[in-house]
Amino acid sequence: MSGAPVTLRRALISVSDKTGLIEQAKRLAALGVELVSTGGTSKALKDAGLAVKDVSDLTGFPEMMDGRVKTLHPAVHGGLLYLRDNPSHVKDAADHGIGAIDLIYVNLYPFEATVASGADFETCIENIDIGGPAMLRAAAKNGAFVAVCTDGGDVDAVLAQAEANAGAVSHALLRRLAAKTYARTAAYDAAISGWYAKQIGEDAPDWAAIGGKLQQSLRYGENPHQKAAFYVTGEKRPGVATARQLQGKELSYNNINDTDAAYELIGELGSDKPAVAIIKHANPCGVALGPNIIEAYKAALACDPTSAFGGIVALNRPLDEETAKVITEIFTEVVIAPGADAAAEAIFAKKKNLRLLITDDLPDPATTGTFVKTVAGGFLLQDRDAGRIHLDDLEVVTKRAPTAQELEDMLFAWRVAKHVKSNTIVYAKDGVTAGIGAGQMSRIDSARIAARKAQDAQETAGWSDPRTKGCVAASDAFFPFADGLLQAASAGATAVIQPGGSIRDDEVIAAADEAGLAMVFTGMRHFRH
Incomplete structure (x- = not known):
């Protein structure tokens, strides 16, 4: 396989996002590169005064079926795929009048943006590009001879080299562009397959793919000896991404x-x-x-x-x-x-x-999304925890019903507990966390740590009592024994919110009644690991 630079002589351009297109096409033309294009891209180039050959001039067929069929032809794919240093390939190209295509620039139909806009099923389907990925993958397979560009930045990189080297592009750049192309088409297909699975209600398809675009190369990962990068999926959720x-x-x-x-x-x-x-x-x-x-x-x-x-x-x-x-x-x-x-x-x-x-806005906690966790040899997929508990969902299980203020604080503590690593206990009073016990192997240890945090805060602030006096307690999962509940009571909690569902619920409820606590069940668990 050749490792020599490639001189650009013909470029095929077919883009949905035409940002910067005219200037880039003019620079290619100035290098003596013949421009070939399709549909709206061809019109835009011609309107700018550029000489452009239509793809139909290469194939001998007009665009048809509303543009669904235009580049799927040997004159196009042969020009992208034939090995320039293989005599048999060169002979086939000559025998069939197939000219080499040295650069292709395709940025694909905007499928991801169409889905994000909330478009209906048919509109999303029509925004699935077929010819584009096919040409990109073909060109990338022949990446030793073809410059494959999936965005304007790729074209700029090619132009920078070509303008400095009499129209030639280095083997190293060609390889880098080919590698990027396969990642781009994989992410594109991942977006389509993930969307389609949701459309048909398939929670666990036979194959799952995840794609993302590089947002930032990171200096290191969780620790300095780990490599890392930040990728975004295109989800329009207010937040760090x-x-x-x-x-x-x-x-x-x-x-x-x-x-x-x-x-x-x-x-x-x-x-x-x-x-x-x-x-x-x-x-x-x-x-x-x-x-x-x-x-x-x-x-x-x-x-x-x-x-x-x-x-x-x-x-x-x-x-x-x-x-x-x-x-x-x-x-x-x-x-x-x-x-x-x-x-x-x-x-x-x-x-x-x-x-x-x-961020301009807040994330909606009720909106689902995909959560991914890797394990050795695979990954786990689940929906984002969009479970929500409201006042009417609570079941009072103790003799004493909670007061209005306790109910308000319990819902607040419950929503905080959902975002603390399990096992967790959260104490809260008057809309403020009083102590948080996170990520312990035993729930009673979480209750103790949360109480200790409240005592530390009291000492620092010089309060007469810790905030846990008269607080409520939230547990992300049920109390398997009454000991954790009693620890919360000893810290000063007067009311408890928890999912319920333990085989010892009756014992825990009895302990709450004996301690004079009010307790409600949510019927929903919020493990977080």
């Missing part, structure tokens, strides 16, 4: 992971009341509702100010100047919010390393 970074250093692997956890939790709390969540290692260390965003931040910080150092702050309100001032009083890695005013941005500008992300 779609946010605008206004300032600060590049996000790291851990920043991205933790910021996603923070903003998903904020989305869970909605927009009815100002809310702030402070996250460390993907777990919340303080969450609060407040009369305004600055008071919510102060309350969340007071829950665990030690852990908040170097954490992620998520807000459900635009950032204002006074809140920005308070946040910058301690070291914070990332702040993510729906917006920020100019005064807040000016405050943050003084902290060059602090990342500020703006």
